Amino acid sequence: MLKPHQQPDRSERYSALRPYSFDEHLDVLCVYDAEIISAVFRSEDFRTNPFAEHYKYIAGRTGLDFDAAIETLAHIPFSWDDEEHRRLRGEMNRVVSADSREHIAGMDAFIAGLVGDNFVAGGEIDLNEQVARPIFYELFGRWLHVDLKDFFSDSGISQVFDAALSLNKRKKVNKSLGELKCAFARRAAGLPTSPEIAVAMNAVGNDALIGSLVLSLWHVLEQTPGARLADVAFPSSLVETGVPFIERIANRDIEINGMKVAKDQKVRLVIDATSRQITGQEADLFFGKGRHLCVGKPMSLVLWRSLSRALNAVPLRYTLRRLELRDGDYAFNYPEHAWIGLHD
Ligand code: HEM
Numbered sequence: 462m463l464k465p466h467q468q469p470d471r472s473e474r475y476s477a478l479r480p481y482s483f484d485e486h487l488d489v490l491c492v493y494d495a496e497i498i499s500a501v502f503r504s505e506d507f508r509t510n511p512f513a514e515h516y517k518y519i520a521g522r523t524g525l526d527f528d529a530a531i532e533t534l535a536h537i538p539f540s541w542d543d544e545e546h547r548r549l550r551g552e553m554n555r556v557v558s559a560d561s562r563e564h565i566a567g568m569d570a571f572i573a574g575l576v577g578d579n580f581v582a583g584g585e586i587d588l589n590e591q592v593a594r595p596i597f598y599e600l601f602g603r604w605l606h607v608d609l610k611d612f613f614s615d616s617g618i619s620q621v622f623d624a625a626l627s628l629n630k631r632k633k634v635n636k637s638l639g640e641l642k643c644a645f646a647r648r649a650a651g652l653p654t655s656p657e658i659a660v661a662m663n664a665v666g667n668d669a670l671i672g673s674l675v676l677s678l679w680h681v682l683e684q685t686p687g688a689r690l691a692d693v694a695f696p697s698s699l700v701e702t703g704v705p706f707i708e709r710i711a712n713r714d715i716e717i718n719g720m721k722v723a724k725d726q727k728v729r730l731v732i733d734a735t736s737r738q739i740t741g742q743e744a745d746l747f748f749g750k751g752r753h754l755c756v757g758k759p760m761s762l763v764l765w766r767s768l769s770r771a772l773n774a775v776p777l778r779y780t781l782r783r784l785e786l787r788d789g790d791y792a793f794n795y796p797e798h799a800w801i802g803l804h805d
Contacts, residue, residue, distance in 0.1 A: 466705035493734035502750035507709035529639035536661035576771035619668035623792035672703020695769030705733035
């Protein structure tokens with residue numbers, strides 16, 4: 462079943478709930494207004510979600526081994542708000558900033574080649590498998606000095622952030638994270654960082670990047686069905702996000718932009734409700750704000766622009782075929798497949 466943030470007609474629902482509304486089922490205060498979301502992101506009076514605590518609790522209750530998930534989450538910068546946050550953020554920043562000019566030029570050339578090879582008349586393209594996923598492999602391969610294709614499979618590791626995942630899926634995610642850590646550990650001598658940081662970067666960047674690229678492409682292409690790719694007007698920023706919401710917890714009773722929040726209340730910042738696809742305006746909240754601003758933002762935007770340029774060089778017409786969102790997904794908007802047809 463599709464969740465509220467995945468419904469194609471969610472725009473009206475968001476309008477009815479704006480600026481914020483309490484969801485009794487989730488016991489969460491949901492925020493749909495761009496200015497309030499921005500204020501909460503920037504506020505020192507809210508803390509991030511301690512993701513690992515949830516796994517520790519489930520492990521304690523069930524006796525199951527969730528060590529790999531707990532270790533990964535302990536290496537995610539937004540699991541923390543203290544010195545550990547600064548340390549992990551600094552380390553990831555160092556990895557993604559190294560040789561950045563070379564990587565930007567390399568990614569641009571890679572994307573031009575990928576599009577040139579795959580976008581041929583009479584063909585059908587899966588925008589996930591044949592476009593966004595190879596881009597992800599190439600980027601993370603460059604950053605981490607490995608060939609990810611050799612050992613990385615799409616096993617949904619980003620779903621480690623999903624608080625509502627079934628126990629069976631959690632076990633699978635935990636196993637995949639453990640295997641990925643071992644694969645990085647075997648290549649530790651060549652890695653520019655620790656295997657734990659490499660796993661954490663993949664978990665935080667995978668579904669966010671692939672989901673956002675595919676959904677944004679799909680949405681832009683939906684505006685002019687049957688047009689030539691060369692004539693499509695690609696906006697300079699992403700228009701849809703794979704990360705529909707981010708949560709925070711209030712450190713004290715507080716009123717922020719007119720919204721009252723009790724101490725320890727969880728607040729869900731529904732970024733998806735601020736997207737250009739929903740509001741018609743650029744809100745610039747897809748990558749968060751303030752101290753946890755996305756470390757992958759500059760490169761994600763570079764990739765989107767490279768992809769737009771490469772597609773604008775294709776003279777073919779396209780037809781949208783089918784978009785399949787991952788089922789049972791409470792944390793991401795992740796299209797497992799998005800097929801388009803190509804013709805003269
Ligand atoms: C279009 C793709 C992406 C989107 C929409 C996205 C979205 C976000 C958002 C909303 C946050 C804020 C989390 C919070 O405030 O709690 C965030 C943080 C973060 N993102 Fe991304 N992200 C994307 C790509 C990437 C990539 C490719 C990486 C590469 C490693 C990455 C690494 C990070 C890290 C490390 C943080 C945590 C920063 C901190 O806590 O200081 N992201 N991202």
